[in-house]
Amino acid sequence: MPEKKELIHTLEQLLTGGHAHITFNDAVHNLPEKLRGAVPKDLPYSIWQLVEHIRITQWDILEFSRDPQHISPSWPEGYWPEETAPASEAAWKKSLEQINHDCKEFITLLRQPDADLYAPFPHGEGQHLLREALLIADHTSYHTGQIIVVRRLLGAWK
Template sequence: MAEKEVIKTLEELLTGSHAHVSFEDAVKGVPEKIRGIIPENMPYSIWQLVEHIRIAQWDILEFSKNPGHQSPPWPEGYWPKDPAPKDNDAWEESIARIKKDCAEFIKLLKRPGADLYEPFSHGNGQHLFREALLIADHTSYHTGEIVAVRRMLGAWK
């Protein structure tokens, strides 16, 4: 029973918004004209933050399920060079991929017989529980940055 509660809690952490704004809420309604603006004294645009979340989450997902996965080079492989998406379809696709990859990671947690704490056969002792917390922590950190950039650009409630 305790394991099911841990998985339920991790799923809520990955998809919900208890103590902070959810990723979904942070990107909802971002005007197309501001997605590529890098505010003064900030290193990234909203687009770059969204893409960074997507790439990092994808990397963690692939690492968690594939012992042969090769991560992109750090840091250039995790950050898009272009400050703006090429079009609205690229924006929508990135957000959809984040949602899809998160759902796929949750499936790993819910897999019959999955041991949340068993270290992977590869890596340095990482396990599903750690990787779930890593995705949640990383996404919430950058989601906060998205909200901050939106505030700087006058596009937040």
């Protein structure tokens, strides 16, 4: 069991820490409101759309992992918002809060005493908790990098 405990600790760090790269929370910190919906030349998305895509995807993975009855959004339209900017400051904050909340909820799944990180979900196609944890970390990291690039293109990154 020490190996499982260490693996779960490492997954928590991967999901919440930056280590080799910046965290999602740092990437969106102090982003001016007027730039949240800006779409740089030759890019197909705004930071808001990237944030919402991260939120929707992480939520879907969380729900898939804990609810066999969960129905995922249709791909790709269900994972990307059409609007380029949040409707309000409250919508922006709510999205960021849900990303952090759902990450904590996923970590709770990992910490369950009976959690089998390697057992395929009966309702999936071979997915298991370890795979889904790595998927969330990889997906969020990838799009966090895109947020940094967009911020640089908009002149809003140090």
